[in-house]
Each structure stands twice: as structure tokens, then as C-alpha cells.
Amino acid sequence: MVFEGFILVGLLIVSTTAFFFYQKSARHRFLKEYQFHPSLKCRVMEKYPHLSKKQLDLVFDGLRDYFAICQTAGRKMVAMPSQVVDVAWHEFILSTQLYRNFCKKSFGRFLHHTPNEVRPKKNAACEGIRRAWRIACVHSDIDPSKPKSLPLIFLIDKKLRIKDGFHYSLNCRSRNNPSADYCASHIGCSASCAGGPSNGGSGGFWSSDSSSDTGSSCGGGGD
Template sequence: MTRFEYLLMRVGDNIRLIAVGAWALAFVGIFAAVWRFHGIWLFYLFCTVVLSVLVLQWAQSMHRRHIREAPLPRFLQRKLRETYPHLSPRDCELVERGLRQFFLACVHSNRQFVAMPSRAVDALWHEFILHTQAYKHWCRDALGFFLHHTPAEALGPKARHNDGLRRAWYWACKEESIDPKAPSRLPLLFALDAKFAIPNGFTYVPDCSDIGQKSDAGGTGGGTYCGTSFSDGSHSGSSGDFGGADSSDGGGDGGGCGGGGD
């Protein structure tokens, strides 16, 4: 990332403050010019809005690019194999891709709560955050804010407690061009624990019909959960606000990731 791109990204991170200042300046211009210049204030407001939107979109695109392309510390995969010795180097690369998918969901969710659905990815994330300086710099360049770590969680019976998982599901599906309401397969982030037989991991299948009768937790009594539970209206709330429900503030079966500042 060039210095110019980084500066633009930092501008985007503070877009709310910039927009407030720009709007204040615009209204000053209204009172000064509306009677003399007839309509120039509308053009002024239009330019302010357009500039704010463009800067924000540029900043978000830079964050997404950094998440997808910037290398993660090489020691993380070694640490992951110490936790799960049965994983191969290729397996660890897939878990790293899952962590990137999770970070992308956090960026898309605009600092709203996003829960971690995978114990394997959670272990990698936890190792990363222990190295505070490297993690702080990553958060700055990839997210624009410091992302605090809290444990992985499973789908719960109360709709308001599943908002964070629903955001993770929605954006992980979108990243892989999967319909989140009618998935034909699982996005990587939700498939890893079962794929690698992670102890006490969370097992998902795309459709509830694949596992028969659902339990109160949205899956079977054996701990299997289904993607369609995120949009069935009973356990996960309305499917109409996928990715945009209010934060559950870490309530329910576990934690998630919050979007607080430094």
C-alpha cells in the first residue's frame, strides 16, 4: 500500500468527522449565498455529499484489499499447528483464509458486532492478538480500528443473541457468491471446524433438511447447526436485515468481535 493510499484510507476512517465539518461549512455557505447566488448552495451540498461518499468507498476498498492481500505473520501457522498438530501446512493456509474472511465481515459490518463461528479460526486469531504490536498495526491498516478478541460461539435459541453470527454468515456467504438464505454449500469460515475435525468445534451444514429434526439450538442434539437457521425467522430473527441488526453486545452463548476504538 502506497503512502498516498494509506493517507486516503485514514481520511476515510475519520469520514464522520470530516462529513460533519463539511456539512457545517455547507450550511454557512447556504446562509451566505442563497439570496445572492440562487441555487449555488445546492451544488455546494451535492459536491460535499459526493466527495464524502467517494472518500468512504475508497477507504473501504483499501481496507478490503489489505485484508485479502497483506501477509499475516508467518509464525501464526506454526502456532496453530502446535494447538492442532493434525493440521497440515495446507490446512493452516485454509484456516488463515478463514480469518481473512472473518476480518472482511467485520469491515462490511461497519463496527457492528460480528461473532466468530469457528474454533480453529478463533485459535489463529487469538495467537495473532497476543503479539500486540503486529496485531495493532494490522487492525489499523486492515480495519481502521482495533478489534478486540472474544471467544467463538455457537448458534443460540434467542434471536437477539445471534445477530453477530448472522452478520458473519451473511458476509462470508457474499464473499463466496453464496445465497445466504438458500445456501447450496457452506462458506469457508463455517466449514473449517468440521472439515478438520477440530475438537469441540462447531459443525454446520447448509440446509436444515440435511440433518433432519432441529434442536432448540438450531441444529441436532449432536451439535450440528444449519445455515438456513440464520434466515428462518425463529432462531435468528428476520432475514430482511441480514448483516445489519443491532449489536448483541456479546450476549448469548459466548463472545464475538466488537468494533471498539483503540
């Protein structure tokens, strides 16, 4: 009887572990293959009309990257390093049923958008931006302490010339980089928040639900 009990416990552990990895794999696959509705690009373009269709696609690649970072981080808060991607996230949330369904299949819970000013910890933004940097670098095969390039989510605002965006540089001491740029290379190794925007970005944590939604397509902007 004791031996049979050990077997049952072992089978339970194996089956639970297998289900966990299957679920994790399914969520990663869903996010990778997910097609954002064209209407979301229309709404982002309303705020940034200078963006072309190709550039709008890049914005939503950045949003996908951010969600992948959140998947890796689990329930830990992750700051949003990009203003234009944050706008895309806002627009996605406004399609409530579509977003709920996406969250359920990508995270198993509802991914909330939490402004810095309502966070319980003063250093939450610093922790969140460092976590975003480390995970984004790992996902892009970049050494977070000695980066030779920037992950898309940290590069996109500057690349797309987003005037109200967060602009990062690898070496902020370089004469070729404007002093207004954030020091991306300092984020992963600094105890302070000097490397990133302490008052910018948006963190996420989880909750629940599901459903679906539809919309329409639109035209593109100029380069």
C-alpha cells in the same frame, strides 16, 4: 452568493463521498493482500499439531474471511463460527503491535475480541451468528435461506476435524449427518438460535491504534 454556497456544499458532499469509497476500497484491498506472519501459524499448529501447512493456510484464509465479514458488518457484532479460526485470531491479537497496525488499516479502529459472557444482550450471540451466516453466504455467492454449500468459515472446523470445533451441516435431519452438528441452513431463517452455537463463538466491535511487528517461520504438521 447563495448559488456559490450550493456549489460549495455540493463539492463538499461529492469529495466526502469519494473519500469514503476510496477509504473503503483501500481497506478491502489491504485485507485481501495482507500476509499473516508465519509465526502465527506456528502457534496455531502447537494447539492443532495434526494440521498440515496447507491446512494451516486454510485456517488463515478463514480468518481473512471473518475479517471481511466484520468489514461488511461495520460496527455490528459478528460471532465467530469457527473454533480453529478463533484460535488463530487469539494468536494474532497476542502480537499486539502487528494486530493494532492491521486493525487500523483494515477497519480504521481496533477490532476487539469479546467473549459471549460479557455481552450486554442475552441474544447477542444469536444475532451475531445469524449476521455472520448471512454475510458469509453473500460473500460466497450462496443463498443464505436455501444454501447448497457452506461458506468456508462455517465449514472449516468439520473439514479439518477440529475436535473442539463447531461442526455445521446443511441438513441436520439427514441420516448421514450426526445429531451433534449445528443446522447451518436454519440460521438465516430462524427467529431462535437453534441453528448455531449460542454459547460459542466470539464477537467483535471496534476502537483504535496502529504500529508493526515481526517474527519467524516454522515447520508444518502432518495431514
